[in-house]
Amino acid sequence: APRHQRWLWRALLPFHDRLEALAVFLVDYPTAAVMTLPPTSCVIARDRSDADGAGYVRLALRAAEELAAA
Numbered sequence: 001a002p003r004h005q006r007w008l009w010r011a012l013l014p015f016h017d018r019l020e021a022l023a024v025f026l027v028d029y030p031t032a033a034v035m036t037l038p039p040t041s042c043v044i045a046r047d048r049s050d051a052d053g054a055g056y057v058r059l060a061l062r063a064a065e066e067l068a069a070a
Helices: 002-015 054-069
Strands: 023-026 033-037 041-045
Touching: 002 054, 033 054, 041 054
Parallel strands: 023 041
Antiparallel strands: 033 041
C-alpha cells in the first residue's frame, strides 16, 4: 500500500548511512520469513494473509536492522 511505502522509507532513514542499498527479493513461501544476505540483500516471504503489507514492512525493517549491525 502506498501509505506503507512512505512509512517504510521514513523508517529506513536511520539505516541510510550504514547501508548503501537494500536489495529485497520477494519469494513465495508458505510462511512469513526473512533471511539476510550481507552486505545489503535480503529474501522476504510475506505472510499470505498480510493483505495491507504491514507484515512486509516489519520484515523489511528487521532485515535492515540485521544488515546494518553486521
